[in-house]
Amino acid sequence: xxxxxxxGNEAMALAAxxxxxxxxxxxxxxxxxxxxxxxxxxxxxxxxxFVQAESEVAAINMVYGAAGAGARVLTSSSSPGIALKQEGxxxxxxxxxxxxxxxxxxxGPGLGGIQPSQADYRQITKGGGNGDYHxxxxxxxxxxxxxxxxxxxxxxxDYYRNPVMIAVDGLLxxxxxxxxxxxxxKTEVPPEKAWAADGNSDxxxxxxxxxxxxxxxxxxxxxxxxLQKKYDEMVAKEQRxxxxxxxxxxxxxxxxxxxxxxARSAVKTLREEGIKVGMIRPITIWPFPEKAFDELPxxxxxxxxxxxxxxxxxxxxxxxxxxxxxxxxxxxxGGVVPEPEEIIDHVKRMLEKEGSS
Amino acid sequence: xxxxxxxxAGFGGQGVMLMGQILSHAATVADLNTTWIPSYGPETxxxxxxxxxxxxxxxxxxxxxxVPDSLIIMNxxxxxxxxxxxxKGGILIANKSQISDAxxxxxxxxxxxxxxxxxxxxxxxxVANMVMLGAYIAVTGVFSKDDMFAVFEKIFTGRKxxxxxxxxxxLEAGIRAVGK
Numbered sequence: 001x002x003x004x005x006x007x008g009n010e011a012m013a014l015a016a017x018x019x020x021x022x023x024x025x026x027x028x029x030x031x032x033x034x035x036x037x038x039x040x041x042x043x044x045x046x047x048x049x050f051v052q053a054e055s056e057v058a059a060i061n062m063v064y065g066a067a068g069a070g071a072r073v074l075t076s077s078s079s080p081g082i083a084l085k086q087e088g089x090x091x092x093x094x095x096x097x098x099x100x101x102x103x104x105x106x107x108g109p110g111l112g113g114i115q116p117s118q119a120d121y122r123q124i125t126k127g128g129g130n131g132d133y134h135x136x137x138x139x140x141x142x143x144x145x146x147x148x149x150x151x152x153x154x155x156x157x158d159y160y161r162n163p164v165m166i167a168v169d170g171l172l173x174x175x176x177x178x179x180x181x182x183x184x185x186k187t188e189v190p191p192e193k194a195w196a197a198d199g200n201s202d203x204x205x206x207x208x209x210x211x212x213x214x215x216x217x218x219x220x221x222x223x224x225x226x227l228q229k230k231y232d233e234m235v236a237k238e239q240r241x242x243x244x245x246x247x248x249x250x251x252x253x254x255x256x257x258x259x260x261x262x263a264r265s266a267v268k269t270l271r272e273e274g275i276k277v278g279m280i281r282p283i284t285i286w287p288f289p290e291k292a293f294d295e296l297p298x299x300x301x302x303x304x305x306x307x308x309x310x311x312x313x314x315x316x317x318x319x320x321x322x323x324x325x326x327x328x329x330x331x332x333x334g335g336v337v338p339e340p341e342e343i344i345d346h347v348k349r350m351l352e353k354e355g356s357s
Numbered sequence: 358x359x360x361x362x363x364x365x366a367g368f369g370g371q372g373v374m375l376m377g378q379i380l381s382h383a384a385t386v387a388d389l390n391t392t393w394i395p396s397y398g399p400e401t402x403x404x405x406x407x408x409x410x411x412x413x414x415x416x417x418x419x420x421x422x423x424v425p426d427s428l429i430i431m432n433x434x435x436x437x438x439x440x441x442x443x444x445k446g447g448i449l450i451a452n453k454s455q456i457s458d459a460x461x462x463x464x465x466x467x468x469x470x471x472x473x474x475x476x477x478x479x480x481x482x483x484v485a486n487m488v489m490l491g492a493y494i495a496v497t498g499v500f501s502k503d504d505m506f507a508v509f510e511k512i513f514t515g516r517k518x519x520x521x522x523x524x525x526x527x528l529e530a531g532i533r534a535v536g537k
Contacts, residue, residue: 005378005385005393175420176378176393178385264418339423 003178008143008168009034011179012076012102015147017042019154020187021100022071023049025062029081030114031170032104036076056081060088067097068210070196072154076102078170079120080111083128089163090129094212096195096227098157100150101135102166104173107335115335116170118257121312124167125286132224134231136238137165137286139256143177145283151184156238158190160230167285169308171258171337234287241289242281245271246296249278251347252325254317255306256282258337263306265340270347277347285313293320302326304350306343309333358389360413361499362422366439367431367452369406372486376429377408379490382508383500384412392420405435412499429493431472431486433457440465450492450535452485468496468535475530484527491531502532 006014013035016024024043026036036052043050049066053059059075066073077085082103092099103124107117124137136156140146146168153164197208214220245267246252255263260281270277280292303325305314314329321327330346332338363380367373377393384391392411409422427448430436432455440462443449448466451459454473461467470492476485494500505528509521 003385003388005382005391171394171420174395176381176391177420178391258420262419262421268418337421339421340419341423 003180005176005178006143007034007174007176008146009104009173010038011143011147011177012150012166012168012173013038013042014181015150015184016074016100016102016154017046017048018181018184018187019100019151020072020190021048021074021154023051023066024074024076025051025053025059025066026075026077027053027056027059027081029078031106031116031173032076032078032102034173035102035104056084057088060085060092063099064088064092064095064097067092067099068095068196069198070190070193072158072190073099074102075099076104078104078106079108079117079123080106082120083123086123086129088129089135090127090131090133091212092163093129093133093135093227094131095210096161097163097210098154098161099163100153100157100166101163102150103168105167105169107333113335114170116174116258116337117308117333117335118169118259119309119312119333120167121285121307121309124165125288125316133227134234134286135163135165136160136234136284137167138240138283139167139285140172140283141257141260141281143172143175143179144183146172147179147181148184151181151187154190155188158193160234161195162230167257169258170335231287238284239287239289239291240283241292242279242283243292243295244279244281246278246280246300248276248299250276250299250301251278251304251350252296252300252302253277253279253304253306253343254282254313255279256285256313257308259306259308262338262340263343266343266347269340269344275347275351282313288316288320290320293324296325300325301354302328302350304328304330304347306338307331308337358412358414358499360411360415360417361427361497362409362411362425363427363429363493364407364409364422364425364439364442365429365431366405366407366435367455367486371406371431372483373406373431374408376486376490377410379505379508379512380410380412380500382512383504386507386511387500387504389414390417392417394420405432405438407435407439427493427497429489431455431489448496450489450496452489454485466496468492470531470534472531472534475534476527479523479526479530481523484523487524487527488531488534491528492535493531494528495532495535495537502528
């Protein structure tokens with residue numbers, strides 16, 4: 001199939017359909033409304049389920065129910081809406097159910113604004129809901145990568161029996177770019193879900209119960225250790241990242257999503273001026289790609305974290321760096337999208353400081 | 358081709374977003390890389406609507422355009438806001454009909470088009486945007502008239518197919534307006 005020019009939100013919705021999404025439950029919020037708008041038309045055409053719920057809380061609990069019945073389920077929202085869904089996400093993770101959640105991030109805290117942001121990093125990677133759980137969380141940088149990951153995400157959610165989050169910012173949701181849906185990996189047929197509470201009374205082994213309650217502490221601890229094994233497997237197998245011109249770099253940026261794209265322009269311009277910069281681009285933000293930092297040569301002088309927040313991922317960069325290189329941070333927040341020149345200016349200030357010390 | 362970055366700006370309702378989308382559609386048809394982004398961040402303030410389009414053979418990095426190669430300016434507030442961002446030697450296509458205080462930088466190439474007047478002569482003020490787009494492709498040579506016509510055929514479907522001829526005429530008027 002040839003490439004088609006699509007708006008980010010619509011491309012994500014189509015990718016979910018192609019990825020085998022059986023059901024969508026959501027509640028409107030800017031800047032992701034084109035996702036439910038697109039699905040409201042196209043899910044019904046294909047005999048699938050689309051429900052606009054009465055609230056985010058209702059939507060995530062519908063996701064819980066449908067996932068428990070064995071369906072491939074999607075919900076989408078934006079930052080404050082995702083905050084409302086945290087209780088349900090914790091229950092879904094605790095009950096070991098697969099689902100895909102798209103978060104088109106906007107500025108916060110609270111209602112914040114409607115412009116692009118990456119300030120949900122902590123909410124996504126450090127829990128959000130209660131308990132010892134994690135989301136497998138992707139933060140793609142362009143629309144082709146986003147549709148590829150969404151198509152793949154339903155199979156990953158099924159494999160781990162865990163929610164997968166696709167975290168993009170409003171810029172990716174609202175922009176247009178050519179995408180090729182056929183280029184994305186072919187979606188696997190869902191595995192047989194012998195655990196599903198689907199009313200199948202013929203199944204051997206008695207009835208299936210979906211729950212996250214375990215009142216006996218020893219039993220709950222055992223359950224947590226079982227969950228932890230999955231998270232350990234994700235850490236071992238799912239760290240994804242891209243190393244960009246890091247082999248001879250003096251300064252290495254760390255940036256994901258739209259920010260990484262903007263930083264790529266800064267890398268190009270600075271390299272043309274003879275300043276050796278490179279970049280680690282996390283593609284998964286949980287698990288955080290610590291392996292990338294091990295690949296950095298000893299000749300690196302410093303790392304510069306770049307975010308559309310005031311330094312949320314920077315905490316993970318600090319941990320992964322483990323005191324090896326100097327650290328610096330530059331970020332804009334509240335819906336301000338930085339221009340490549342701001343990054344270039346910051347790097348030049350870093351070099352001046354270094355020269356004078 | 359070299360990477361082309363253009364910002365298109367005007368009042369809401371002047372069809373600014375569509376102009377940019379048509380350029381990105383043409384790029385997609387030509388199997389080029391392209392990004393289209395609507396007004397973002399603080400740029401959304403101040404009563405102008407704008408979009409930024411990047412077109413190129415190489416991978417496109419930042420979709421955010423800070424220093425455009427070209428500007429298509431539909432009204433006075435947009436001229437005031439964006440002229441200073443244009444690169445040295447860049448191309449500015451200005452809709453003379455909506456600009457009262459025409460003060461231009463002397464280090465850029467300026468083309469004034471009376472787009473509203475041209476559109477009214479064709480019979481519909483709403484195609485002033487296509488007049489401007491015609492002037493833009495003629496000056497920059499980014500796409501040919503036929504490339505644009507092919508996009509019209511592709512995106513104006515169903516009842517909107519009635520609009521194809523009108524848009525074609527407007528595009529041609531724009532091309533003529535800059536003497537091409």
